[in-house]
Amino acid sequence: MIEEDRQHIEDSILDVNNVFLRAPNVLLTEEDLRMHLCHRLITRFGTEETTNDGDTSISLHTEVRWYGKGDLKTRSDVVLVDVSNLDVKRHAALPSKGYGFNIPKAIIELKFRRPNGESTSTFLKKIEQDLEKLQELVGVFHAAQGLNTVGFWMVVFDKKADIENRVNELTIPLGVQIIYTFARCDVKSQN
Numbered sequence: 001m002i003e004e005d006r007q008h009i010e011d012s013i014l015d016v017n018n019v020f021l022r023a024p025n026v027l028l029t030e031e032d033l034r035m036h037l038c039h040r041l042i043t044r045f046g047t048e049e050t051t052n053d054g055d056t057s058i059s060l061h062t063e064v065r066w067y068g069k070g071d072l073k074t075r076s077d078v079v080l081v082d083v084s085n086l087d088v089k090r091h092a093a094l095p096s097k098g099y100g101f102n103i104p105k106a107i108i109e110l111k112f113r114r115p116n117g118e119s120t121s122t123f124l125k126k127i128e129q130d131l132e133k134l135q136e137l138v139g140v141f142h143a144a145q146g147l148n149t150v151g152f153w154m155v156v157f158d159k160k161a162d163i164e165n166r167v168n169e170l171t172i173p174l175g176v177q178i179i180y181t182f183a184r185c186d187v188k189s190q191n
Contacts, residue, residue: 001105001151005044005080009106012040013155017181020157024183030112033157034062034077037108041078049083057083059105066137074133078108103141106151109134115159115185120166127156128170135173142175152176159185 016036019026027033038060045059064079081104109130113123134152141150152175156167162182172178 001149005105006151008044009041009080009108009151009153012037013108013153013179015040016155017157017179020181020183024159024185027112027157028114030110033110033112033155037078037110037155038062041080045080051083051086051088053087055088057081057086057088059083064104074136076107076133076137077110078106080105080107104150106153107134107137108153108155111154111156113158113160117160120161120163123158123160124163124166124170127154127167130154131170131173131176131178134176138173138175154178156180158182 016027016033019036020033027036041060042058048056048058051057059080059082061079061081062077064076066074066076085103111123111127111130117123118126131154134154138150138152152173154172154176156179158181164180164182167178167180
C-alpha cells in the first residue's frame with residue numbers, strides 16, 4: 001500500500017472519529033459509521049478504473065466475502081482493492097460471489113455499540129471475533145505478499161461505556177491498527 005493511500009484512510013477514520021466525539025448521535029448505527037467512513041474514503045478510492053478483465057470498477061467496496069476456511073462466510077466491512085487485479089467478467093458465473101481479486105489494499109472492520117447495546121462481555125467477544133478474522137487475513141496476505149502490503153484497521157465506536165483498557169488487553173494481531181473511541185450520549189429527561 002502506498003503511503004498516500006494509508007494516510008487518506010487514517011485521515012478518513014480520524015474525521016469520522018472527530019464527528020463521533022463532537023456529536024455522537026450523528027452516528028446511530030454501525031451502518032451510519034460505515035456510510036460516514038465510506039463517504040470520506042470515496043474521494044480517493046472512488047475513481048473508476050479498468051479491471052484486469054477489461055470492465056470498470058472502483059477500489060472501495062463493502063461487505064466483501066472471502067474464500068478460505070469460512071467458504072465465503074468470512075466477510076469484511078470495508079475493503080479497498082487494486083482495481084487492476086479485479087476480475088468481474090471471468091467470475092460472473094460464481095453463484096455466491098461474482099468477482100475475484102488477489103490482494104486488497106486495505107481491510108477495515110467496524111464495531112459500534114449503542115447506549116442500550118449489548119453487555120460489555122458480549123461486545124468484547126464480537127470484537128475478539130473480528131480480530132481473529134483479521135488475524136487469519138493478515139496471515140493469508142502476509143504469506144502471499146510479505147509485510148505491509150495490505151493495511152488492516154479495526155474501528156470501534158462505543159456509546160455505552162468506556163472500555164478502552166479492556167479492548168487494549170485483547171490480542172491485537174501484528175499489523176492491525178485498532179481505534180477505540182467512547183463518546184458519552186447524554187440522555188435528556190423529558191418533562
